[in-house]
Amino acid sequence: MSRLFRRTAERAALSPGTVAYLGEKKVERVRIRTIRYDKERFDENDEATLEGALAEAGGAGILWIDVIGLHDTAVLGAIGERYGIHPLVLEDIVNTGQRPKMEDHGDYIYAVFRMFSLDEGESRLGSEQVSLLLGPNWVISFQEREGDVFGPVRERLRRGKGRSRSLGADYLAYALLDAAVDAYFVVLEVFGERIEEIEERLVENPDPETLQSIHELKREMILLRRATFPLRELASAMERTETKLVRKTTGIFLRDLYDHTVQVADGVESLRDILSGLQDLYLSSMSNRMNEVMKVLTIAATIFVPLTFVAGIYGMNFEHMPELGWRWSYPIFWVAVILLGGGMFAWFRRKRWI
Numbered sequence: 001m002s003r004l005f006r007r008t009a010e011r012a013a014l015s016p017g018t019v020a021y022l023g024e025k026k027v028e029r030v031r032i033r034t035i036r037y038d039k040e041r042f043d044e045n046d047e048a049t050l051e052g053a054l055a056e057a058g059g060a061g062i063l064w065i066d067v068i069g070l071h072d073t074a075v076l077g078a079i080g081e082r083y084g085i086h087p088l089v090l091e092d093i094v095n096t097g098q099r100p101k102m103e104d105h106g107d108y109i110y111a112v113f114r115m116f117s118l119d120e121g122e123s124r125l126g127s128e129q130v131s132l133l134l135g136p137n138w139v140i141s142f143q144e145r146e147g148d149v150f151g152p153v154r155e156r157l158r159r160g161k162g163r164s165r166s167l168g169a170d171y172l173a174y175a176l177l178d179a180a181v182d183a184y185f186v187v188l189e190v191f192g193e194r195i196e197e198i199e200e201r202l203v204e205n206p207d208p209e210t211l212q213s214i215h216e217l218k219r220e221m222i223l224l225r226r227a228t229f230p231l232r233e234l235a236s237a238m239e240r241t242e243t244k245l246v247r248k249t250t251g252i253f254l255r256d257l258y259d260h261t262v263q264v265a266d267g268v269e270s271l272r273d274i275l276s277g278l279q280d281l282y283l284s285s286m287s288n289r290m291n292e293v294m295k296v297l298t299i300a301a302t303i304f305v306p307l308t309f310v311a312g313i314y315g316m317n318f319e320h321m322p323e324l325g326w327r328w329s330y331p332i333f334w335v336a337v338i339l340l341g342g343g344m345f346a347w348f349r350r351k352r353w354i
Contacts, residue, residue, distance in 0.1 A: 032049070036063050039160075044158070062165075083135065101233070101237075109238075109246070110133055111132045114231075115143075137169050139173050188264065310336065
């Protein structure tokens, strides 16, 4: 969070429309992948050059340019100049703290959202900003790093199955958004399993590590919530837009996408509520444990108070104490102590205090 505010403060000194990447460099070099397809043809280049990608503009079929890495602003500037992208849009692309949104610029649509994945053996939540530019027959995506959730989309395009290669660029943009939203469900499922494990630990043996796990999950759920709720607005705006870039035949898919975003948002809220309940359960368990300890100590102290009183009386070294001279004084003392302590213990058991 502090890094986010620091980047915002650094950007405040720049003039509007300045394309300057102030985030973390997540790849060594910018990589460009291009895919051009139609019903009959499919061409893919995983290591396209900037000149080659720009030369693809204006060809037949649908063109998808996937740019991986945002630190080389010269690449973004060249793409923006070739496709007529406004400098403010390019500035939003390199500003990786954007809120998910959709903007209609007439000749193209700009959409930005967050893509989540699970790193390091599904134990850590990975996040990156993805920007999409949708034109009449082209889609340009900008990612921060290698690795994404668009593999199934590429595979469907390669195999030519379904409607992927028969519909336009708007359907491709929908497919990319849908793949990102589907990844949210995977993350929520894993988080749900982790929450169940934490719940079992709370019931069996709550410890400070359990509370730490709850706090870590709550922080990650905050990130998910910040990304999912604006994503509903993005999907709704895509569905309701009247631009010619989104055809009516794609509207039904966008409505389905909106339903998925609502389900994701509801799932995030449900898990957040469960985590809050688990935190309360942990605090209640620790409080109950402390109460049990205090109850045992209190009962022990209560039993020994009269015994200490008796021992204190006969520990006073007065000269004239007739009991001290009796032969059976010591056995009588122990009998009295045992009866007094045992009677109090039995009374506590009868009251079900122990």
